[in-house]
Amino acid sequence: MERITKQGTAILNAIQTAQRPLLAQEILEAASVEVPGMGIATVYRNIKSLVDNNMLTTVHLPGENPRYESAHHHHHHHFHCTRCQKVYDVHDCPGDLKQLAPKGFAVESHELTLYGACDVCLISPPPPSA
Amino acid sequence: MERITKQGTAILNAIQTAQRPLLAQEILEAASVEVPGMGIATVYRNIKSLVDNNMLTTVHLPGENPRYESAHHHHHHHFHCTRCQKVYDVHDCPGDLKQLAPKGFAVESHELTLYGACDVCLISPPPPSA
DNA sequence: TTGTATGCAAAGCGTTTGCAGTGAT
């Protein structure tokens, strides 16, 4: 990313505006509002360069395609809503988990994903589909 | 799976012998020792039917292709060795994590992955590759 | 004007599926 393009700007805007990690496809949809007709390849190329420049972090959740969020520099986890499939940041952490590993193993880091219902889905449950 | 085939037997053997979750490719390699020439599609089809019959569980780790292990019926987590890339079961659990979620969110379950070095890699570190 | 970033389309990678043939019952 050496040049500023409207596509690049729209992509960065989309990610920074969303207060949660987005899929490549969601980034495309959000950025396309600003720049209609942009291609998914451009999204991936911009993501890659933003990740390389530490402006973005990749959020890998179990069994999910990667999502992307603005690089937070503090340790955090994620909450995956099983109703709407959206992913939210969780700023709390259970703390030291070194003692959980089998004997002789050295724990260096951990990833935690919480599952359940987000506040929106708890308040307005999806209608019982026939 | 209504008929017993040598491929199916070899696949189940491979998974039960391994004391850790295996990738489809690893299952193919292990089962191929017993039944040379078997195809990856057969592995996937057998996996699917074993999972449907609750003989196998799918282990999804962040950013990883799915692995498969014999269905344990107790809650457990996984340890991913960052040296050899193997995945091991962790039978311990940090316990109640409900209070970690944002206010208004309901936690129903969680997934935890530990990262670090397994016992084998700690004892025999891979040689410094030139 | 220069050459990076884009859009399109093709290629990759892991997984799934269609089809004709094999082999367990």
Add this chain to the structure above:
DNA sequence: ATCACTGCAAACGCTTTGCATACAA
């Protein structure tokens, strides 16, 4: 003799890459 299971190859969904063009500098 059936017909479920297999191997092969094509199809799929997501991501990456090649190439000619557009546009930021």
